[in-house]
Amino acid sequence: MAQNIYDDTGFFAGYSRLERSVAGLDGAPEWPALRALLPPLAGARVVDLGCGFGWFCRWAAEQGAAQVLGLDVSRNMLARAVEATPSPAVSYRIADLDQLALPAGAFDVAYSSLAFHYVADIRPLFRTIHDALAPGGHLVFSTEHPIYMAPTSPEWTTSADGRSVWPLDGYLNEGARRTNWLAEGVLKYHRTLGTTLSTLIASGFVLTHVEEWGPDAAQVAARPEWNIERERPMFLLIAARREG
Amino acid sequence: MAQNIYDDTGFFAGYSRLERSVAGLDGAPEWPALRALLPPLAGARVVDLGCGFGWFCRWAAEQGAAQVLGLDVSRNMLARAVEATPSPAVSYRIADLDQLALPAGAFDVAYSSLAFHYVADIRPLFRTIHDALAPGGHLVFSTEHPIYMAPTSPEWTTSADGRSVWPLDGYLNEGARRTNWLAEGVLKYHRTLGTTLSTLIASGFVLTHVEEWGPDAAQVAARPEWNIERERPMFLLIAARREG
Numbered sequence: 001m002a003q004n005i006y007d008d009t010g011f012f013a014g015y016s017r018l019e020r021s022v023a024g025l026d027g028a029p030e031w032p033a034l035r036a037l038l039p040p041l042a043g044a045r046v047v048d049l050g051c052g053f054g055w056f057c058r059w060a061a062e063q064g065a066a067q068v069l070g071l072d073v074s075r076n077m078l079a080r081a082v083e084a085t086p087s088p089a090v091s092y093r094i095a096d097l098d099q100l101a102l103p104a105g106a107f108d109v110a111y112s113s114l115a116f117h118y119v120a121d122i123r124p125l126f127r128t129i130h131d132a133l134a135p136g137g138h139l140v141f142s143t144e145h146p147i148y149m150a151p152t153s154p155e156w157t158t159s160a161d162g163r164s165v166w167p168l169d170g171y172l173n174e175g176a177r178r179t180n181w182l183a184e185g186v187l188k189y190h191r192t193l194g195t196t197l198s199t200l201i202a203s204g205f206v207l208t209h210v211e212e213w214g215p216d217a218a219q220v221a222a223r224p225e226w227n228i229e230r231e232r233p234m235f236l237l238i239a240a241r242r243e244g
Numbered sequence: 245m246a247q248n249i250y251d252d253t254g255f256f257a258g259y260s261r262l263e264r265s266v267a268g269l270d271g272a273p274e275w276p277a278l279r280a281l282l283p284p285l286a287g288a289r290v291v292d293l294g295c296g297f298g299w300f301c302r303w304a305a306e307q308g309a310a311q312v313l314g315l316d317v318s319r320n321m322l323a324r325a326v327e328a329t330p331s332p333a334v335s336y337r338i339a340d341l342d343q344l345a346l347p348a349g350a351f352d353v354a355y356s357s358l359a360f361h362y363v364a365d366i367r368p369l370f371r372t373i374h375d376a377l378a379p380g381g382h383l384v385f386s387t388e389h390p391i392y393m394a395p396t397s398p399e400w401t402t403s404a405d406g407r408s409v410w411p412l413d414g415y416l417n418e419g420a421r422r423t424n425w426l427a428e429g430v431l432k433y434h435r436t437l438g439t440t441l442s443t444l445i446a447s448g449f450v451l452t453h454v455e456e457w458g459p460d461a462a463q464v465a466a467r468p469e470w471n472i473e474r475e476r477p478m479f480l481l482i483a484a485r486r487e488g
Contacts, residue, residue: 160401171476207445210442230416232413
């Protein structure tokens, strides 16, 4: 089973205080870009892989989705999601993305926000998602960007001439990365962007959009401390379609 | 018109001494990976965008291509290409990729090696290539990887704990980059990988493979000094198909 860091007490407490946990979708600066990749959800059957507190599931129901299934490995998060969700169109289930099983052709849209980098092998996951989508169905997801994940020391450093630079190394060496974000030894899996995309293609998806996300000019103007985030991408946003 | 650094005397002399200029395709370590992305060329109509000394054009003719058109902005390089090419299936023409015109539906395969990073705006170029391919035709190309191109100072540096790191900055800020490779002030254009891929998609291509190239284990074993090239990708290899 995948590491379930979200049920670590310290991590959960820290995660619960993040802007994206408190303010929901609008607290995530990449949300407008990710939302723009989604098809209309009215009448759609939607699955959210790594749904956390259920913010997206509730939003999808508000957009008129016919059914929304939220999956997460964290009992803590799902308990809060269930509590916060009045809509009868939404249901939640414990699931491990490393060993996911879904009914065939049962969904029109698969969505995932910042969960796939916890998955050791995306091959079976992408195949499962592909088969769970109806022909023409959409997969829209974000992950941490491999440039962000790869380094031995993923922290800004200062160059000899005084610039902030991202000390990239290990990019082509895929595999486990341990970081100390909110807790010690959080385990994630680095893959190159090429591997992620070519695996999607080999799984039967047609890529429809690839975006290396950083804050845009308006966001930097509103929060000047984010300017440094334009030096390297933090997130990767991908949209793909199951071939008809 | 695009900068034609290849007709700069000093650059041309330096470029002519590179292993890939002397030994041809087999002198380019990424060639086996790029070759693997090509469809069978027997009977195909092929265009090589940035053909240089014509190594690929001659190889394509040896594979049985029906016609091979080599395009390059450099008169110096085309003069050598013409001189070195006996095959009547191959012809060469001066062309500027910034202002390329090609006949519609005239090719089955478009190929380019390390030329597109000299192009300021790839939108018209990708559209021209798309329209010049027959439906189902293939585009296979390499460029310098944006991680390689982006930095203000694209040279290895040493981290505080003694590792070689690539000092990435400016990744999300697209545009001109000037470097001093073989000559002063060589002008190239940095684009994110996301921009390149989404532009291909918007131009009507279906992506079939995306590879961030570095030397593999066998290549590093044969040339241990290449081990550092696994810390960040040097080249980007892409295969795409014109929708039918």
